[in-house]
Amino acid sequence: MSRWRFLDYYTDDEPPRNAIQAWYNRQEISVKAAFDATLTTLLGIEDWADKDVREFKLFKEGEFAGLGELRFYITDKGKKRKFRIPGIWRPEHHEFILLGGCEKSGRIKIPQDAFEIAMSLKLAWERDGRGSIHEHK
Amino acid sequence: MEGEASMSTNEEIWAKLENKEYRKLLVEQLAKRAFATQVRTIRKCREWSQEKLAKESDLTQGVVSRTEDPNLGTTFDTAAEVASGFDLAFIPKIVTFSEFVRWVQEVSEGFTDLPTFEEEKADVDGVRQTLNQEPLVAKKKPPAKAAQAWGSGDEYKTPDEMAAQLSKGGQSSSGDLTAIVGRGR
Numbered sequence: 001m002s003r004w005r006f007l008d009y010y011t012d013d014e015p016p017r018n019a020i021q022a023w024y025n026r027q028e029i030s031v032k033a034a035f036d037a038t039l040t041t042l043l044g045i046e047d048w049a050d051k052d053v054r055e056f057k058l059f060k061e062g063e064f065a066g067l068g069e070l071r072f073y074i075t076d077k078g079k080k081r082k083f084r085i086p087g088i089w090r091p092e093h094h095e096f097i098l099l100g101g102c103e104k105s106g107r108i109k110i111p112q113d114a115f116e117i118a119m120s121l122k123l124a125w126e127r128d129g130r131g132s133i134h135e136h137k
Numbered sequence: 138m139e140g141e142a143s144m145s146t147n148e149e150i151w152a153k154l155e156n157k158e159y160r161k162l163l164v165e166q167l168a169k170r171a172f173a174t175q176v177r178t179i180r181k182c183r184e185w186s187q188e189k190l191a192k193e194s195d196l197t198q199g200v201v202s203r204t205e206d207p208n209l210g211t212t213f214d215t216a217a218e219v220a221s222g223f224d225l226a227f228i229p230k231i232v233t234f235s236e237f238v239r240w241v242q243e244v245s246e247g248f249t250d251l252p253t254f255e256e257e258k259a260d261v262d263g264v265r266q267t268l269n270q271e272p273l274v275a276k277k278k279p280p281a282k283a284a285q286a287w288g289s290g291d292e293y294k295t296p297d298e299m300a301a302q303l304s305k306g307g308q309s310s311s312g313d314l315t316a317i318v319g320r321g322r
Contacts (some may be wrong), residue, residue: 033162041170044247
């Protein structure tokens with residue numbers, strides 16, 4: 001089985017911006033642990049597209065078509081808090097490029113524009129060849 | 138792509154465990170997510186539906202579905218039922234953090250199906266080899282003062298003798314717990 005890799009996208013600004021690292025650094029420690037555990041388990045899951053893999057979803061249509069998202073939630077004081085990590089899913093390379101993160105409650109996302117930013121980063125990388133990707137740490 | 142270290146080297150995982158709250162939460166999060174993933178993987182390898190696993194485990198499909206939800210934990214009882222449904226064993230175990238890091242690596246490598254009891258039985262040599270392996274049990278070294286009382290290894294002391302020697306501030310060279318336990322047999 002080929003092992004998956006997670007990659008961070010860096011803009012070509014000076015200094016470069018890394019959306020996933022910026023999001024991660026703002027999170028509470030419980031969210032960081034759940035995020036790290038989710039990535040660890042996904043590394044070993046061969047078929048992310050399987051309908052029973054609840055940690056991943058690919059947008060096939062709509063505003064964010066082409067983006068994938070990692071999904072996890074934590075239970076905080078009895079309340080479910082859901083998180084979404086948008087990125088570029090590249091099954092042919094066994095890679096997922098992390099483009100940011102957000103907390104989701106119904107139609108509300110925090111930050112609200114996380115997916116719009118992810119989409120613009122995806123275009124910058126894929127269409128314009130801007131920025132660079134590095135192994136996620 | 139520039140060459141940078143992977144997120145998942147053992148040293149990097151170890152370094153993140155420096156924060157006690159983080160390591161507690163990571164254990165909680167990874168234990169439930171890994172178990173859910175392993176159940177789902179074995180079920181898929183055997184091409185079983187959740188209903189089939191539920192029937193084999195004497196559980197409801199709803200319980201199996203929740204067991205496979207990586208965000209939810211499961212009880213030891215349910216975990217044992219599910220393992221039994223696969224004709225496999227379940228072993229809850231407290232381990233050191235260095236063992237935990239090694240297990241994180243295993244999780245990131247992915248799970249596969251495992252042989253049932255009957256399948257194992259057919260592989261006599263394989264079973265014998267597993268049965269004769271040294272147990273993977275981390276041993277705690279005794280505190281320095283107790284280690285002194287345990288002696289040099291030439292003579293075995295009962296716990297009472299050790300206590301007496303400690304209370305007298307006894308002089309003796311260090312030994313380790315493994316060796317003492319071994320001599321006590």
